[in-house]
Amino acid sequence: RSVVVLGAPFSKGQKRRGVERGPKAIRDAGLIERLSNLDYPVHDLGDLSFQHLEKDDPYMHVPFPRTVGRANKLLSSAVSNAVGAGHTTIVLGGDHSLAIGSVEGHAQQCPDLCLIWVDAHADINTPLTSPSGNLHGQSVAFMLKELQNKMPELPGFSWMKPFHSAKDLVYIGLRDVDPGEYDILKDLGVQYFTMRDIDRLGIQRVMEVTFDHLLSRKQRPIHLSFDIDAMDPSLAPATGTPVNGGLTYREGIWITEEIHNTGLLSVMDLVEVNPALGASREAVEITASMAVDVIASSLGQTREG
Numbered sequence: 242r243s244v245v246v247l248g249a250p251f252s253k254g255q256k257r258r259g260v261e262r263g264p265k266a267i268r269d270a271g272l273i274e275r276l277s278n279l280d281y282p283v284h285d286l287g288d289l290s291f292q293h294l295e296k297d298d299p300y301m302h303v304p305f306p307r308t309v310g311r312a313n314k315l316l317s318s319a320v321s322n323a324v325g326a327g328h329t330t331i332v333l334g335g336d337h338s339l340a341i342g343s344v345e346g347h348a349q350q351c352p353d354l355c356l357i358w359v360d361a362h363a364d365i366n367t368p369l370t371s372p373s374g375n376l377h378g379q380s381v382a383f384m385l386k387e388l389q390n391k392m393p394e395l396p397g398f399s400w401m402k403p404f405h406s407a408k409d410l411v412y413i414g415l416r417d418v419d420p421g422e423y424d425i426l427k428d429l430g431v432q433y434f435t436m437r438d439i440d441r442l443g444i445q446r447v448m449e450v451t452f453d454h455l456l457s458r459k460q461r462p463i464h465l466s467f468d469i470d471a472m473d474p475s476l477a478p479a480t481g482t483p484v485n486g487g488l489t490y491r492e493g494i495w496i497t498e499e500i501h502n503t504g505l506l507s508v509m510d511l512v513e514v515n516p517a518l519g520a521s522r523e524a525v526e527i528t529a530s531m532a533v534d535v536i537a538s539s540l541g542q543t544r545e546g
């Protein structure tokens with residue numbers, strides 16, 4: 242399988258400047274070189290260029306809906322094309338609102354995909370439940386058919402409709418979930434593992450239960466949407482919404498090694514690296530290096546040689 246890398250220098254799903262420079266920071270940390278050591282061709286397709294729409298007033302306290310919607314429409318077709326061409330596709334963010342387009346485009350090619358969301362946050366607010374309005378905290382709500390009647394028609398999103406089922410989603414790493422999100426997770430019966438669950442069960446058991454939940458009936462393509470803020474802030478400080486008590490390095494790499502070992506990884510997002518938010522150059526490098534390690538181990542880099 243060949244691998245393509247696609248930069249999505251996107252920031253309008255949240256309010257902190259700098260996350261649009263995430264793709265460059267990850268490349269500068271040596272991503273392409275690291276992937277080239279693995280045994281398949283790697284194509285770097287460069288960065289998508291997103292238009293910033295002049296007239297894009299907030300809609301129901303949601304900022305930049307048209308800009309975010311337009312960017313995701315573009316990303317959706319880029320991911321759909323890459324997957325359709327037979328490539329395993331790595332999307333570099335950029336904020337987590339880009340997952341709307343990434344997963345939607347993947348689902349155009351692989352409607353039976355399953356989604357593993359590694360994140361401190363559930364990103365499942367609707368515009369009505371969101372405390373911030375920021376679309377990077379609402380990505381999953383746009384995807385789920387079960388939430389269709391709870392989602393207003395946001396300008397900029399008429400190109401898509403909900404395409405995913407709650408039973409085909411698993412969260413790993415949750416530790417900062419809003420009340421409205423908690424209600425949705427419970428109502429929909431979504432399978433999730435908080436950091437407390439990981440402490441109770443251990444990461445090996447968490448991955449066994451995750452794959453049993455998603456793959457036991459039938460093997461199908463995996464979409465891994467990995468928010469770098471799932472990692473403990475000591476390992477990924479340069480990010481917009483850090484939350485203490487995150488994944489250890491070894492837990493994060495166990496997750497990605499196990500996903501690689503399924504042989505089913507089809508598309509991966511690595512999002513929320515914000516070089517502007519590192520307290521020092523070293524903090525930025527630590528974060529970008531963590532992102533490279535997460536991606537490389539998802540694609541087959543092993544610790545045993």
Ligand SMILES: N[C@@]1(C(=O)O)CN(C[C@@H]2CCCCN2)C[C@@H]1CCC[B-](O)(O)O
Pocket residue numbers: 336337338360361362363364366371372373374375377378379417418419468470481482513
């Ligand atoms: N749920 C949130 C939302 O704004 O919707 C609220 N939260 C921040 C808030 C700070 C104060 C304590 C409670 N949490 C960020 C999260 C979105 C994260 C997006 B991601 O892509 O980084 O996961």
Ligand SMILES: [Mn+2]
Pocket residue numbers: 243284
């Ligand atoms: Mn090619």
Ligand SMILES: [Mn+2]
Pocket residue numbers: 360361362468470471482
């Ligand atoms: Mn997050």
Ligand SMILES: [Mn+2]
Pocket residue numbers: 337360362364377468
């Ligand atoms: Mn996220």
